[in-house]
Amino acid sequence: MSQKTRIISTLGPVSDSNEMLGQLIDAGVNIFRLNMSHAPREWVKDVTLRIRAIAKEKKRHTAVLCDLQGPSIRTGDLDEPYMLVPGDVLEFRKRDAEQKEKYSSTVNYEGLMDDVRAGDPLVVDNGYLLMTITEVLPDRIVCEVKTEGKLGSRRHINLPGVRLNLPALTAKDHGDLATAVEAGVDFIAGSFVRDAAHVDELRKAMEELGGEAHIVAKIEDQEAIRNIDGIINAADGIMVARGDLGVEVEFEELPLIQRRIVRRCHVLGRRVIVATQMLESMIENPMPTRAEVTDVANAVFEEADAIMLSGETAMGRYPVQCVETLSRIAQRIERSGGMGYGKEVILRTERQKTLRAAVNLVDSIADAQIICFTRRGFLPVACAQLRPQSRIHAFTSKSGICRKMALSRGVRAYQIPFSEDHDTNQAAALEVLRGTGEVPEGTPLIVISDTLQKDHTVDSILIIHA
Structure with missing residues (x-):
């Protein structure tokens, strides 16, 4: 059984072949990142189609994240360094x-x-x-x-500590965004986001193009840290981008800032990614340093939704081994427990409070697991934010919704045709789970649903046995 913590892998020259894409999916990749600082636009469309085809063959719902370059300040071209x-x-x-x-x-x-x-x-x-x-x-x-x-x-x-009057989106970003929408990517990351208005601007630009991707805000400077709650509330997910962020702040402050952002994401109910230099030494070496193992373990212990590889899988010598290393560390640390920030989530709606009751129930029953039926993906994503001890088996009728759940910790998505009859859906889900071997016969199952039954939505919690 794979780890709960999601793994994001950046694609590059060493990982672009269909064979390598398949190996990375087998090793545990849940989301592939396309870095628009380097990616040609035609490649984005091509590789997205290839990822979808390979994932379908493997019966996986592997998502694609398009990472916009943002208003990055760069030096010019030199004849010689x-x-x-x-x-x-x-x-x-x-x-x-x-x-x-x-x-x-x-x-x-x-x-x-x-x-x-x-x-x-x-x-x-x-x-x-x-x-x-x-x-x-x-x-x-x-x-x-x-x-x-x-x-x-x-x-x-x-320029650490300097407020720059850069736009939220550059002309290049707008062109890349149009390509991402046309390719149908699942997540779009905005770089150098400084406040909630920047997130809103990106979302509006995407929606005007007809896009439905979830928006990830990258936290990379001190201004973003000052506006962190607003950014978290405006975005669908947050990326702690420790490369630029680690330059913008004093390095001894970075672990504290990372933990603070992860905690606020838990409290405010948003998914969070920890990124950059997680296994940097494995770009050249087949084994991680012990410091890197501890760094990855800390992110998993903080119960981040996802951990991300950059150069390690884009240009490194051991891309598959890097993914396998993250998976091994995550599985071991997850068995030891976590920080428990999920208990601090602010419950604003009746539905969130219902989910809390379901999570408390599943945590109180030995070996219990969660089944979730969802039309839009809200229930399993919100349930995962509460960090139940069990996995969440999420069933939906749309492949795109399955992929959008790929960023949520502990969620495994399945696509099945939905019937108006809930018992029919439940029977189909049980058949799928028995086929996977992950739910032994007799396992207590807490069933959560928000599916449409005839002319109304049914929110329910039910206890059954596999």
Whole structure:
């Protein structure tokens, strides 16, 4: 039986073949991430179709997440990388500005000079190069290099603590969003989300294109942390993107920030992903470091819905082993219990309170499991937020709803045709579960339903036995 914690795998050159996609699904991948910072638009459509076909063959509901680049500040193209040492002077200039310093790069954000001031820190490539801004001119900024390193083309720039007047969505994002909607992806992630209005803007743009994907907000800077509750409430899920976030905040604060965000997601009833550098050493090595094992274990112990691999499965030497490693760690830690944040969920509606009663019931009966019948996917997702000890077997009539449940911890989705007769649906579900071997005969089952019966919706809790 697979782990409850969901696994997200980023696709790249080493994992793009149909054979590798199949191996990754077999190893435990629930969602494939397409990084639009690098992904060609035609590839998005092609790979989404291939994932759907392979998952169908394997009788799995593997989802696709399209991760928009967002308003990322990047260096320009260089003929050759610069090898920089402390004390070197480097300028970042507007595209039409003439080079004045020996080391010079354009920058893709024309408003940079208006947002920064002398003395501000500037970080390149997720901390690989540290600099201080020494001079701000109308068409460029001048920096003093503080650490030795190589500056290549199109490297990401961070400005810790500086409020940038960047748009929520760039022209590239709008084009990529249209492609994602056309491809029918299941989740769309917005990068560098800074407040709830940014989430709303992304959702509105998607819906105007006819999209129905769930929106994931990536938390990557200090402004987002300050507005975290609003962002959580506006989004369908949150990603703790520790790469940029780890540059924006003091590194010793990052574990505390991660735990705070995960807890607030539990309390406010939203799914949460912990991402970035989970098994970074396995890009080159077949085994993780013990520190990485502990890091993954902490995310699982915090009962995050999902943990994510980036370069490990996009360009690493051991993509399948990385997924298997996450699965092994997750299964072991899940058996030891978790933080219990699910008990702190704010229950706003009668339906949520009904689900709490169902979870309390299943947790009080030895070996009991949950069956959930759902039309829109709300019930199993909300039930999973309460973190029952058992798994949740969710039945729906639509494959798209199955895939949207792929981000919820402990939920396994099944597609069956729905009848107007609840007993018929229940019998069909039991037949499926007996066939999987995951529900032994005699297992107590708590059945939760919000299915449409004739002309009305039925919300119910029922105890049966397999």
